[in-house]
Amino acid sequence: MAQKTVLIVYAHQSLGSFNEAVRDVALQELTKQGYKVIVSDLYAMNFRASTTREDIIGDLKNPELFQYGEESMAAWKEGRLSDDIVAEQRKVEEAEFVIFQFPLYWFSVPAIMKGWMDRVLTQGFAFSLQKLYDKGALKDKKAMLSFTTGAMQTMFRPDGINGDINVTLWPLQNGVLHFCGFQVLAPQIFWGPAHCPPTVRAAMLQGWQTRLQGLVAEKPLTFAPSDLFDL
Template sequence: MAQKTALIVYAHQSPASFNAAARDVAMQELAAQGYRVLLSDLYAMDFRASATQDDIIGDLKTPGHFQYGDETMSAWKEGRLCADIVAEQRKVEEAELVIFQFPLYWFSVPAIMKGWMDRVLTQGFAFSLTNMYDNGVFKDKKAMLSFTTGAIQSMFKPDGINGDINVTLWPLQNGVLHFCGFQVLAPQIFWGPAHCPPAVRAAMLDGWRARVKGLSEERPLTFAPCDLFDLSFRGGFRLWPRAREERESQGFGITTGHHLGKPLPPDNQTRAHPDPRS
């Protein structure tokens, strides 16, 4: 059987950090399962975060009005993307599983990791208007966020000061990962490791190790399938009327984002739904 490949996209400045420890646990555990593990250590690589015309080799299509999305799509088709983007795209192509390991910055990924997303997940390579969400380019791959917070868990409850973590996760998990087609595994959240005693931090890493052991058996999170929507500009890419009617009697929205003005389905972005067949 062909060897499986995992990619860890990692963003922390310090090898002594908790993030580095979480990265090492995943790398060791995946390697023990027989994975070939690729690592993109973004700060160590001095990975450039800004999406500029330096990413394109050769002449621009419209030099008078630089449009990053259009230019990178042409460059991708013509093999004119710069070397660091191409190297990362190769890793994504090879990987069945991509884990993003990072500290939560401003309710999101650190800028260097956002730059990786902006620059590596180019149009054509990672998505198109006909290949998105569950018809997405990476629909046979899995991806997950694994991150630390400064906040304690209760701060990210629906009644906590930061608001519901499910809402925080929606843009990254739906807008980036699922948009590109990835099956998104539930996030691994290390709540406030800096505020925990050493024994609790050790237990967090043990829990992560145990989770990585069983990762290939995990079901992905639930997102709204594309066939619920009229995927045309005329239809505005909105829910078909019959799909809306079918949901009228239900107590919750479809997903955190497609809430239809109803209460959010609990834990939609943090827990996979149980297998309906089991």
């Protein structure tokens, strides 16, 4: 049987960060389980975040007005996307499970990871007007957000100062991942590791390892079926 593959899309600048420790627990545990684990270390790769003309090889369909969505879709169809995008799309194709590992920035992913989403999840490759949400092009794959915060958990409760964490995550979990078809597993959230003593941080990592051991059996989050809606 072919080896199963996990892709970790990783965004942290610093060696020795808590995010790095979290990534390494996943790398080691999933490797132990027999997975091939690919890591896209976005800062180390100097991954470009901006959606520009450089992403398209060759002539534009409409040189008068550069429309990134149209041009990138056409380039995907014709094999004219830039090499760095194609390399990431190959990894997504190979993986059955994608983990996004990052520190929460402004209630979202760091810009470099948003750039990965903007550039790699091209129309045609990840979705089309006919292939959205539970019919999305990546519907046979799972994905999850795994991230650290500066905030304490109480701040992200429905009655907390930041509001409900599920509302914060809706654009990423529904608007990006589920939109492309991914079956989205519950997020893994490390609350304020920088404010915790080493024993608590170690317990967080242990909890993550334990969760990873049962990850295959986890049921994805529930979203409203797309058939309920008129497009």
